[in-house]
Each structure stands twice: as structure tokens, then as C-alpha cells.
Amino acid sequence: MVPHLTTSLTGPLQELERLVLDRRPEIERWFREQWQEHLVPFYSSVDLRNSGFKLAPVDTNLFPGGFNNLNPDFLPLCVHAAMSAVQRVCPDARGFLIVPENHTRNLHYLQNVAVLKRIVEDAGYTVRIGSLIPDLQAPMEVQTSAGETVRLEPVRRQGDRVGVEGFDPCAVLLNNDLSAGIPSILRGIEQPVVPPVQAGWSTRRKSHHFHVYDRVADDFAKLVGIDPWFINPHFSQCGKVNFAEKEGEECLASNVEHVLAEVREKYAQYGITETPFAIVKADAGTYGMGIMTVKSADDVRNLNRKTRNKMAVIKEGQPVNEVIIQEGVYTFESVDGAVAEPVVYMIDQFVVGGFYRVHTGRGTDENLNSPGAQYAPLAFETDCHSPDCGGKPGDPPNRFYTYGVVARLAALAAAVEVEELVAAADAPEVQAANA
């Protein structure tokens, strides 16, 4: 089941795919060099948008929660990749503690936890699940959407180590994006935590990620000889916004205008006749919360109460004060007539699968990560490391290889971003402030 592109597939994207396929050895060599310099994230997922003329990452998740949506045929790829990933973290030991989100009613998310547990187990580790649910006193068994049982156990701390009753893991695998802040039970522990706690949304910013991505995309564009705009959405940011109090509206409006002007210029340059749009979203947000589509600066002036409320508060009740204004990338992909966007999953340096996020109630210029989204797990008919170079650009294996390349660029940006976050947290003035 491969979703067809409704775009006619002529013009720049085909050109991009042809270039990517032609330069595959150089590209893979370049990635190898990058992964020697930067620690690859344990895992990541990247939302891509393919407008036919542009293929770009729009969100990079360091705590991917959709392993249940992957094609089960590709789980062996996940296991092999996890063997590489865990070996970096715990070469000598054998126990892993997965710390998931606190959701106990999102049965699909719980199935994600079950699949993730199985992947790490199949990589040869004992795995227990340590929950941060407040007031959880004893182990709790919950049923997943697939009818499996997940056992959540309260995380316990002893000195500088964490674990669960009778289990002292060698490392902690976070599948919790720490939107509510870094929990004290995980601060200053001696076990490695992957991804590091600084990669959580209490410290991470989308704008930081895309600043780093600018550099990665520029380097890559130089390597293959393209305009980096074909793989990189413009963006801008506002640091002091309060939707509830109508503060920062002018900053928003002028930055929307700025981003749209840049996009208009590029559309003119390449003869693209679509209407430019931008996405306004919380700079620290996730779960598709706090996101709106705008087509002019006026769209962010005089927001109605409903929209302001929607934008003001996101996951875990965190207020939105920082906002990123990102060039909107149309998605011209569809699955069974519904608007779709690809999500690519990586473990270690490997693309391990992907799926389409499909939304019947949304347009090609809207965020699809919202209530009502469905997932098409079988969509990737081929893995992303095996292009058929004899085939035409646009054939599924080639399209998906290109998707894998762009997703890995975003993962590389995330690697540099996390290095910078960890370095900042280790700086003496920060340590003093946290003491």
C-alpha cells in the first residue's frame, strides 16, 4: 500500500530525487562523517511535508510515540538498529528502564510502549517500565489497544541511581518528553539517560532545532548542489507572546509578514503558483497542540477567544510564551483521498520505518497532528536504504530513500541541538543557578 502523490511530479522535487540518487555514495559518506562527530540520537521521528516542489521536515520528535504504527515487517530493522543504539549506552550491562508518558488512557500510546519494550528486549536486554505517574505506589497493569498488558512500576531512587523494585538498570530510556519539566527523581543520577533530560520540552525549543537545521541543510545543499530552500522551511520566532492577554500580537504579525514575504519570493523564483502560508506554533510544544495556519499578518491580529484559548496552553497545562512562525509546506500526498504526511522513524543512524499520518478533516495547508488523525502503518512498501537506482525518480523506493535522507538531516540537526543543550546545562553558571 503505497500512497500515490496527487502532484504530477514534474519540476524541482524530481530533480532533487535524481540528485540524491546520483550522489548516494557521497551522501552516505557525508552522513558517516557526521555521525563520527556527533552522537546520533537514540531514536527520533521526523514529520515531513512533500509539496511536490519541496520536501522538508516540519517537526522532529526525540521521544517518538508511534512505534505501534510501524509496519510489523520492519521490526527486525528496529531490533538491529536498537542493538547498535543500546550498545553505545550499556555495552556491559543488560537492564534497561523505559520511562514512558503518564498517559494511562491512551491505549495506542500504551501499545507503542509495548512495542518499544519488545524492541529493546529483542536487542538482548531485560526491560522494565518505570512510571512517573504521581502517587503510583505499586505496580499497575494496563491493557493496550492491541490487548497486550503493560506493567507500569513506580520509579524508585536509591542514592544516585534509579530503578524499580528489585531492578537496577544500567540506563534509562526516556519515552516521556518532560513537558512538565525535568523531574527531580531523574536529576543528577549516575545512570545514563537517553535522550538526555535536556532534550525534553522544558528546555528544548523548535526554533533552536531549526536554527541548527539551517546549518545542516546548507551543508547538505552544498554537497548535492541544490538551493537549500527545497529541503528547508523558512522560519522566525517571537519570544514574548501571551495569547490570553493579547500580548505580542505585533511581533507575531510582523514575523508572519516576514516569513510570507520570503516564501513569496521563492515561489516567484521557481514559478510556483500556490498561495504561501505559515504555521504558528508553540516553540516548546508537542502533541500537535498550540498550532495554527495563517495566510496573512491579519490572521494573527484580533484572534477570537476560541483560537486564543487554543493557542494559550499546551500539553501538561504549560502556557505558551514563545512561538515559532514556520513557512507552511503544502502536503500534496494523499491516502485514499485524505490528506497525508509521511512520518519517518529512526533508531540510531538507521531509518527503521515510517507511516503516513492521514486526516480526512484537514486541508493540504493544515497541521495533521490533531484529533481525528489516523495512521497508515503499511504505507512504506520499501525500506529507505534500498533505492532502486535504475528506476525513475518518483518510484516508491526512490521517493522513500529521499524521505530517509531528509529525515536523517533533521536527526543530525537534533544531534547537534542536544549537544548544545547538554553543554549549556553543564555550563558553570547554569549549574550554580540549579544548585
Added chain:
Amino acid sequence: MVPHLTTSLTGPLQELERLVLDRRPEIERWFREQWQEHLVPFYSSVDLRNSGFKLAPVDTNLFPGGFNNLNPDFLPLCVHAAMSAVQRVCPDARGFLIVPENHTRNLHYLQNVAVLKRIVEDAGYTVRIGSLIPDLQAPMEVQTSAGETVRLEPVRRQGDRVGVEGFDPCAVLLNNDLSAGIPSILRGIEQPVVPPVQAGWSTRRKSHHFHVYDRVADDFAKLVGIDPWFINPHFSQCGKVNFAEKEGEECLASNVEHVLAEVREKYAQYGITETPFAIVKADAGTYGMGIMTVKSADDVRNLNRKTRNKMAVIKEGQPVNEVIIQEGVYTFESVDGAVAEPVVYMIDQFVVGGFYRVHTGRGTDENLNSPGAQYAPLAFETDCHSPDCGGKPGDPPNRFYTYGVVARLAALAAAVEVEELVAAADAPEVQAANA
């Protein structure tokens, strides 16, 4: 398509599988430790025999030639594993030279070369095929059994580097077992050669491999708490045999008797009622040549001329002077009524697939690697890293996980064996002799 075992699957093997599944985290941890100490072979394949009461490697190939027989669904696993393997050899560069066997009429072998080339290409390298065919002056294109075209180019040497016209690779991947000796064009070159030339059959000995395997099997047996005999065939060797001249017959007879006596004792210990047998084979042999089944010492006395001729000379016309006498392991597996044995393929530390070697004209106590053998590439319905621990021992995923474990033990023995071969070649007295 999973071949069923015709044995009833009671008794020790089930016990072995249960133990292997129960101790999976310890086993995987142990492998990780081993691969930190020993350089994993670039690739390998292991012939296993499963008698229901015993599961053991009987041959370990460091130049596997059956990638065309793997389940195509598992090629992504090969690519990921190859990414790890090539990264060890050539992290900074991007060109690989594959040096295959000189066969140009074995179209299945040529298809193996085509698949291997694709795997390394998909791992992100430029690949050319450098042939050692004598007197090959110009590139030659040959058709494979699958109708693909393979371009063989003469290997050229410039100073201390080898390559093909216009291509200076960073490394040489040998898919040629060097039965005829180490070619001078590959001696003393500055590029890495994987596997090292010392792993070829001009220097390698089966008996050396199984001496090392004894130690590996003992360590592993201690880890899981079993009698190592369940995973290790007894063997002995004769160093001075000449079948054509009827020399060394008494050495052979007494060693056959010795091996059979050991097997009889074990059969008695475990209440096994089968008739013990042994396999006599060339210590440096391959391609299933120079192999015979014997059930008593008398079977090697007064061999008829036909058998002596068969045993006297193997691949590339090499005479057989050294012989290994190995405990025969019945294969109680069958595919469509024909006798079958599993072959497990590994790249780097990863099990990447396998197939059944099937022979309609052979018995359960005979070598199947002989003219008339067929291959059942779809046999492994599941990959070897994903056991279903909830399932019963003997269920396909569990059986194949166990197969993957035993195959990896043989690969580990090969790793140590190659280290010893390289160290021996580097010893000053050997270098002086070769000077």
C-alpha cells in the same frame, strides 16, 4: 514456508531452546562482550544440523556465496548490518572493490555477487567488481541466473594499492576463498582486505576452527548451564593422508574409531538410539568436495578407487593431505519430504537471514552440500533476533532464535580463528619465510 521438524521435538533440544530463551539477556550481553574483545567477521555463513537432540554447526564459511538464496524481504537487514560492517573498514571513504570467485559459468553464484554488490551499494558505497580471472584483459559482462548483468573488471595493482581501471577503492571485500593460494596481486597491499587473506582456504583449517569452537562452546555452555556436547560435534584430525597412494589409512581408521567411541558414550548417556556416524572431510576443503560419511573404522580401510579419487583432490585441484574426522549430526529436518539443513547468514554481528539446503537424493546422515542440492530461500519465516518468548520451544520464532545463537557462536569462533591466523602470519619467522 517453515519446514517442520520430523522429529517429535521432545527431549534435550527443547530443553536447550527453553534455556536459550530464558537466558536471552545474559546471552546477548555475553555476545556484546565477546564482540568488544574480538573483531567480528565482515560476513559469514554457518551450516547447522539439527538432530532433535543436538543442534550444532558443522561448517563455517567466511566467504558466503549464497546471498541470492536469502529471503528478499530481509535484504534491508543485510543493508543495515553492512552499514555497520563497512563503517569499521572504511569510515571515511566510499569505494569498495568486491573480489569474487572466478566462476563465470555458475550463474547462481554470479547472482550472489550481484546481490552482494547491491547490499554494499545500499549501505552507501560505490562498488566495482575486480576479478582475478587469469588473462582477463578487459571488462567482461556476464548474465546471472536472475538475468542481471555483472561487470567483471581485471584487478590492477599500482604500487601498494589495487583497484580497477579508474577506481581506487578504500578496501577490498573478498568473496573468493583463495583455495588456490593467496594471489600475489593481493599480498602486502595497503588497503584493508576483508576477510583478511589469511582466512582463505590456503591457510585456514577446519580443525583449527573447531578447536577454537570447543572453547567458545564450553564458555557458552557454562553460561547457560548445559553439556557443551549439545551444541558441539566431537572431532579429530589426521595430518598426513594421501588417498591416491593409500597413505595414512591407519591414522584415519583409529581416529574414526576414537570419534565414534566418544559419540557412542554420549548417545548412551542420553538414551539416544540412533547409530553414531562420522564425516571425513578435507581439512582445508570447501564446496562440499572431499567429504564422506562413515559408520565404522572399516569404512575408511580399503576404499575403492572411485571413493579415493573423490577424496584425493578438491577445489582448484588442490590435493587433500589433511583430514578432519567430525562427529556426524543427523539432520531431522525436512522440506517437502526431502532432507534439509539450515544455513544461517550473518553480516557483522547480525543474523541477516538464512535458507534451507535441501537434497532429495541424500540421507539424514549425509553431506547435503553436493550436486543436486536446492535452496529454499523463503524458509525463515521470522528473523533470528525476535523470539516469541511467550511461545513454546519449537515454535518457529524460537527455533530460529536458537539457530541464530548457535550460528553466532560459530562466527565468534571464526573471529578468534582469524585473529590467530593473522597473528601467525605477522610473526617474524613467517614474514622471513615469505620474504
